[in-house]
Amino acid sequence: MSKINNVAIVGGTHGNEFSGVYLINKWQQHPQLIARPSLKVETVFANPKAHGENKRYIDADLNRQFSASNLADFSLANYEQSRAKALHQQLGPKSKPNMDLVIDLHNTTSNMGPTLILLEQTPFYKQLAAYVTMQMPEAVVFLDEPEEDMSNHRFLASCGKYGVLIEVGPQPQSVLRQDVLEQMEQMTGHILDFVELYNQQDLPELPKQVEAFLYLDSIKLPLNDKGERLAMVHSNVQDNDYQPINTGDPIFRTFMGEDICYQGEKTVYPAFINEAAYYDNDLAMSLLDKVYLELE
Structure with a gap:
């Protein structure tokens, strides 16, 4: 079992989804809140320009720019396409990622509650889902459309060895809601706790089915x-x-x-x-x- 050493928590991939932005700001000022003994946890503000202009994106949806073909095509050079290439070098590259786990924070206007989106269905992801739902029974597990080759995945979270999205709603665009922000913070904490226990091979008994x-x-x-x-x-x-x-x-x-x-x-x-x-x-x-x- 290879340990998870380097974790990136990303907020503001969409500039008008505020919970992740404000949590990233909070954790940058108080890094002890996300510190775990076996982990190096970094925070990343993915799309500051879009947030500054109170928009989802400037030129294109940043969370759709991370396929291998797009990343290799330097004629794709608008703001988000260029930002994706920079983030890929920081978090990836996909062939040998710098980050063992990427946690990408999102809000939705839909009534989805706290949702954990998994990119794959390997044993690590299944254990993570079981732990999070055991600690947070209101959480929902969402399985993304499977990709035969993860290098072709378009989401930012695919830059890491492992990647998940936290999607919490309902929250209007460009608005903060206390309950939604706190659910996002709670789920992030459970994921970090899981990884710490995973590294120490000290996971509790998990449900056999999720x-x-x-x-x-x-x-x-x-x-x-x-x-x-x-x-x-x-x-x-x-x-x-x-x-x-x-x-x-x-x-x-x-x-x-x-x-x-x-x-x-x-x-x-x-x-x-x-x-x-x-x-x-x-x-x-x-x-x-x-x-x-x-x-x-």
Whole structure:
């Protein structure tokens, strides 16, 4: 078992997601709060320019710039593309990362509560998920769409040997909420505690099975031929992240008051419902499958 020595906690990947920004500022002033005996923990402010302008990003979504092909293409040189290359050298490079673990902090406008997003399903990630949910029962485990080659992953967290995202909501863009910030801080602390215990080979007995939600697909708001929106997320779905949607359940309501129902054959579980940041792509929600992680 190789130990986790170097950890980076990243805030402000999206400039208008405030909890991570303010926590990074706090920890930079009080590093003892994130110190653990076996770890070297660094804090990183990923996108200070976007935060300074109170925007999600300046030119492009920073959290979609970390595929190997993008990082190797120096003609991609707008602000976030250039920032990604600098962060990759600091945290990675992916072929031999400087960071054993990257924890990337995010807020969502959706009612997802404290969510732990895992990039892979290896034994380390499964143990981490089991520990966090044991310590924080309200936490939800979200499994990202699997990548055959992690070098192609676009998320910032993929720069490290291991990478996770903490996604907490609901929180409006450019706003702070005490409950959301404290949940983010609490989950970060549990992850650091897990890594310390992991290094010392002193983990408590963990549950053998952990409920999780596996990303399947994202669906868009209904549009007409001109790309104009025809409907909105149905009130039955709104704020009900991780609650089941069955065949025939209404998921959209047109502006004329008609329901549009889910036509899929299997029960799915939505997340990122009506996420404000995804309106530029007309995305309405992600659809997930409920699965169970089996610990060895």
